[in-house]
Amino acid sequence: MMRSEIAWMILGMGLVTYIPRMLPLAVFHRVKLPPFLQGVLKNVPYATLGALIVPGIFFIHEDIWFGVLGFISAFVAAWFGANVIVVVLASVAVLSLYALI
Template sequence: MQLFFIILGMAIVTFIPRLLPVFIMNNLKLPAWGNKWLKAIPYAALGALIFPGILTVEANLPIVGLLGGLAAILLASLKLQIIYIVFGSIGTVMLLKFFMLQ
């Protein structure tokens, strides 16, 4: 029974910080620059999460991951669907690893 209350307590503690911004942002009017800044946060967070992984694709050859990331950027600039971008960058990394590690 104690485990149930621990799990319930953790659920409440993590739910409150997720629920509060919904009510706060609903009643808060931000200036135009504030909305623009908030819309850019997901892109910055995504870049911060992805970039370290790009550098560690191949420990001895970080250029492999960088070129795979560059392939993803080029494919995204062509406005392709996300699945083609993912497969294109994975394919680039696989080909580079195959030819550079031989």
């Protein structure tokens, strides 16, 4: 069952989510940007990752040590060359242990 008001909301949300995802790909399709702008856009992933991780990770639990411990275990696992899936599983495992104690 689907109420029409909710349906419109979902469609509207879908549209305003899709537009920012699609527009740059369509507009810059086969367009060569100026070098400085290219450089900035190449920097974006690493800057984004920094902002996606901090401060969010420290607020996943009321107990701030949850986030701190998760951060450290993921960082250590990744530093020693673990595959991303292993990094994920390792930090979940460490936090499960911590929750038990």
